[in-house]
Amino acid sequence: MERQWVKLKVNGKERQLFIKPNELLLNVLRDELGLMGAKYGCGLGECAACTVLVNGQPMLACLILAVTMEGQEITTVEGMGDYDRLHPLQQSFLDHGAVQCGFCTPGMLLTAQALLAENPDPSEEEIRDYLRGNLCRCTGYAAIVRAVKEVKHPA
Amino acid sequence: MATDTRVLAAEFQYLEAHSLDEALAWLGQYGTRARVLAGGTDLLVKMKTGQVQPEYIIYIKKVAGLDYIQADEAGLRIGATTTLRKLEGCAAVKTGYSALYEAVRSMAATAIRNMGTIGGNLGNASPAADTAPPLLVYGATLKLASQAGTRLVPVEEFFLGPGKTCLAPEELLTEISLPPQGSESGSSFLKLGRVAADIAKINVAVSLQRSGRNCTACRIAFGSVAPTPIRVPEAEALLAGQEITEDLIETAAQAGAAAIKPISDNRSTREYRLKVSRVMLAEALRAAWQRAGGVL
Known part of the structure; x- marks a missing residue:
């Protein structure tokens, strides 16, 4: 299979990749770009641990061929904030003890960010509905929902 | 592999x-x-x-002109690559096609609905496809295109078996069109999964027309109870032209449950599906009737 050039934007930066058509966005992000935030969970679209934002919308990087992302804008959890400047949602997750093992956290944060962009003041029910596909095997849902509900000035 | x-x-x-x-x-x-x-x-x-x-x-996601929803007096036309999430957010779907709205709302995770398309849900031809029962009860028509031209196929003739459709190898599903819904019509969709965002153990859609206290026409479709999504004419016939009462709804729901032949698989058992199908159909009928302006 021949490699081909794909141009896309990842966390605000233009990137050019030379990849095979069967490479998954998740592996390209992790292995080629060193962005380890998105996680491999089930590989089948059941767990949403691999969630990234594509043009602001949550999608599953384990079910996306990276070649199809030409010209698209990808946001991973690394694009939300960093240790010195946490995103308000990241701060809220810390404040509410919403991170246990941390495996689902990047997907939870990005999905919650998309929710708040659509609906700045969601009810608990709306939060649970929007996040329903993101599985937390620590079952820390109550704290996660509280963290989203009580986030301070969401971006 | x-x-x-x-x-x-x-x-x-x-x-x-x-x-x-x-x-x-x-x-x-x-x-x-x-x-x-x-x-x-x-x-x-x-x-x-x-x-x-x-x-x-x-x-085909980059093909221009396959991602659209057009609502007018001729009904609703949906391009095949329209995402489930876009359908969910469309006011015309929410207000005019309740069963389809409830179906896409019930499907999978937010991320999956951002990716998955209505054309894909149909083309994949899962017996549990959630968009199929609503399209069956609306009497949707599918446009299949090839280099030789296009043909229109009623959705009822589209599904042939699990993973099998009447699409020829050279054909592409390009559009789904739904007839307009009158002011005295109502529809509903119900699904039973193990958890939220799950594949259906069983799903059901109802669409009916009302005139006064009578139901003038009714369509009922189940998913996950046969190799393809199916209509149940036995139950439909009991309701068409009749005055709608609680008793009649119960009778029709029993007839619907008696008409299906589900199997046991890793999502549910035959016995369970038979039992809940009656309850689900009765609830779906009540909801559709009330949305059509009917009283019980």
Whole structure:
């Protein structure tokens, strides 16, 4: 299979990749770009641990061929904030003890960010509905929902 | 074939279509050796697990003019690559086609609904496809295109079995059209899964027309109870032209449950499906009747 050039934007930066058509966005992000935030969970679209934002919308990087992302804008959890400047949602997750093992956290944060962009003041029910596909095997849902509900000035 | 879902081991030639003509030309050339990729939520899973091994992947998400929802007096026309999430957010779907709205609302995770398309949900032809029962009760028509031209197929004739449709290897589903819904019509969709965002153990859709206290026409469709989504004319016939009462709804629900022949599989058992189908159909009938302005 021949490699081909794909141009896309990842966390605000233009990137050019030379990849095979069967490479998954998740592996390209992790292995080629060193962005380890998105996680491999089930590989089948059941767990949403691999969630990234594509043009602001949550999608599953384990079910996306990276070649199809030409010209698209990808946001991973690394694009939300960093240790010195946490995103308000990241701060809220810390404040509410919403991170246990941390495996689902990047997907939870990005999905919650998309929710708040659509609906700045969601009810608990709306939060649970929007996040329903993101599985937390620590079952820390109550704290996660509280963290989203009580986030301070969401971006 | 490796079944490691961490990677996609299969090799194929990637073809990115930028026009319908281009996609149809490739489909005409490669036929059964090709698979159409849109949202990828079904196809990539099947490729990872080795269920399908296409030599060519034709990506159609970049084809202009396949992603639209048009609502007017002629009804609703939906382009095949319209995402489930876009349907969910469409006011015309929410207000005019309750069963379809409730179906897409019930489907999968937010991320999956952002990726998955209505054309893909139909083309994948799962007996549990949530958009199928609503389309059956609305009497939807599917537009199938090939280089030779287009043909219109009633959705009822589209599904042939699990994973099987009447689409020819060189054809592409391009549009789903639904007839207009009158002011005295109502529809509903109900689904039973194990948890939220699950595949259906069983799903049901109802669409009916009301005139005064009578139901003038009624369609009922179940999913996950047969090799394809199916209508249950036995129950429909009991309601058409009749005054709607609680007793009649119960009778029709029993007739509907008696007409289906579900199997036991890893999602549910035959016995359970038979039992809940009656309750679900009765609830769906009540909801549709009340939405049509009927009282009970």
